Amino acid sequence: MEYxxxxxxxxxxxxxxxxxxGSDVLRQTASHLSADIVTVAEQIINVLRADGxxxxxxxxxxxxxxxxxxxxxxxxxxxxxxxWSALALTVDASILTSxxxxxxxxxxxxxxxxxxxxRGDILVGISTSGHSKNVLAAARTxxxxxxxxxxxxxxxVSDLGEIVDYHLPIPSTNTAFIQQxxxxxIHVLCELIExxxxxxxxPLKTKTGDINYSE
Numbered sequence: 001m002e003y004x005x006x007x008x009x010x011x012x013x014x015x016x017x018x019x020x021x022g023s024d025v026l027r028q029t030a031s032h033l034s035a036d037i038v039t040v041a042e043q044i045i046n047v048l049r050a051d052g053x054x055x056x057x058x059x060x061x062x063x064x065x066x067x068x069x070x071x072x073x074x075x076x077x078x079x080x081x082x083x084w085s086a087l088a089l090t091v092d093a094s095i096l097t098s099x100x101x102x103x104x105x106x107x108x109x110x111x112x113x114x115x116x117x118x119r120g121d122i123l124v125g126i127s128t129s130g131h132s133k134n135v136l137a138a139a140r141t142x143x144x145x146x147x148x149x150x151x152x153x154x155x156x157v158s159d160l161g162e163i164v165d166y167h168l169p170i171p172s173t174n175t176a177f178i179q180q181x182x183x184x185x186i187h188v189l190c191e192l193i194e195x196x197x198x199x200x201x202x203p204l205k206t207k208t209g210d211i212n213y214s215e
Contacts, residue, residue: 018176025170025177026184032171037185040150040166041192047122047148048197053085055117055147057109057138058126061179062152063090065126069186077190078203084193087116089138109138119146127151128178130158130169139163152185154178 044054054073056066066088073086089112090096099111113123123142125135130153139149139160151164154173161167170181 021174022177022180025172025174025181028171029181029184033168033185036166036168037188038192040168041189041196043148043150043166044122044189044193045196047120048084048193050120051085052118052121053087053116055087055089055113055121055123055142056126057089057112057123057135059090059132059134062126062128062132062135062182063088065179065182065186066090066124068183069124069190072186072190073193076204077187077194079194079198079201080204081194081198081201084197089113089116106133106137109134110141113138113141113145113147117142117145117147120148122148122150124150124152125160125164126182127158127160128154128175128182130154130156130160132160136160136163152182 047054054070056069057063058066067090070086070088074083076083089109095112096108099108103111109125117123121142123138125132125139127135130151135151136159139151140163142149143163143165148166149164150166150168151158151160152168153160153170154175155169155171155178156173158169161169168185170178170185172178172181
């Protein structure tokens, strides 16, 4: 079924508004968070150089972001180089369901932090609201273990932002825009980390000369 002309125009205006709204949030993120993003990148670089690991967790779309982040570091982002130790705590169905069943869903990430994390590692917890109980539990467990903690949230005061060592709040209360901001920040972190740790290795190019981002 095709849109009528009027409905088509209305839909196009909505699409434009959504895209512009998202891009405005990214501009504000660049303006407000660039220094903090660089600081977090430095922390991750130091951990990886010391043979530590990056642990990442979140729910729903933030779980997907966690897996994306880990994949970019274990695989590659823009350069051919060795893989680095990064693990999303969202992928093992047996662990998630057994821990959820035996200890409660609030503990599904904290239990993995306890089992897999070591002092000097770094945990990135992703929560658009900043109030996800299982992400909070993971951050608290990490802090008790001497693991560096980073929280990625939306705008405003949040429980996660209050307890982590480093806070990256996307300046929006729109969940979709926050998620777009989180992915943009993750890609910037990957670029900064890879550029520093890869030495003189140049970014990959496509046949057209464009940068080839892995998917």
